[in-house]
Amino acid sequence: MVIEPKKVVLVHYTLTESTADGQQIESTNGGEPLGFIFGVGMMIPDFESNLLGLKAGDTFAFGIKAANAYGEYDESALVEVPKNMFESDGKIPDGLLEVGRVLPLTDQQGNHFQGTVAWVGLEKVKLDFNHPMAGVDLFFSGQVEQVRDADPMELEHGHVHGSGGHHH
Numbered sequence: 001m002v003i004e005p006k007k008v009v010l011v012h013y014t015l016t017e018s019t020a021d022g023q024q025i026e027s028t029n030g031g032e033p034l035g036f037i038f039g040v041g042m043m044i045p046d047f048e049s050n051l052l053g054l055k056a057g058d059t060f061a062f063g064i065k066a067a068n069a070y071g072e073y074d075e076s077a078l079v080e081v082p083k084n085m086f087e088s089d090g091k092i093p094d095g096l097l098e099v100g101r102v103l104p105l106t107d108q109q110g111n112h113f114q115g116t117v118a119w120v121g122l123e124k125v126k127l128d129f130n131h132p133m134a135g136v137d138l139f140f141s142g143q144v145e146q147v148r149d150a151d152p153m154e155l156e157h158g159h160v161h162g163s164g165g166h167h168h
């Protein structure tokens, strides 16, 4: 059975920056494989196109440029806001505004999004709304562990059940 749309795919992979020798970003080695339903929009399209047609046991190694992964870094997504918008009861909670901290935010329409604290001044804070991996060229290497049909419940939920997926 080969990887094609609506198959459940389990892979072990290591993600590094730019090349196979680049800095490691994450790896499933030593843990559960990554499980996903192929072709339903869960994954980066270029990630899927590089796995299409592979079968269990096949290995892979390919790069994806930032523009085709999480996007180029966008300077305009670095936004300065007044520090006092983070006050509750007139005080900024201890440790809230630390560089690198990811803050869950809600806009006036009630949409949830995340911003990373990039800079903290006396009265203002710079939040970075870029994806943490924006501007990073990705390199994936690994091996296909399993390819199987997705069951109807998995297709309905849009995710994998059992190994490499949701346990519920």
Ligand SMILES: [Zn+2]
Pocket: 153, 154, 157, 159, 161, 166, 168
């Ligand atoms: Zn489910």
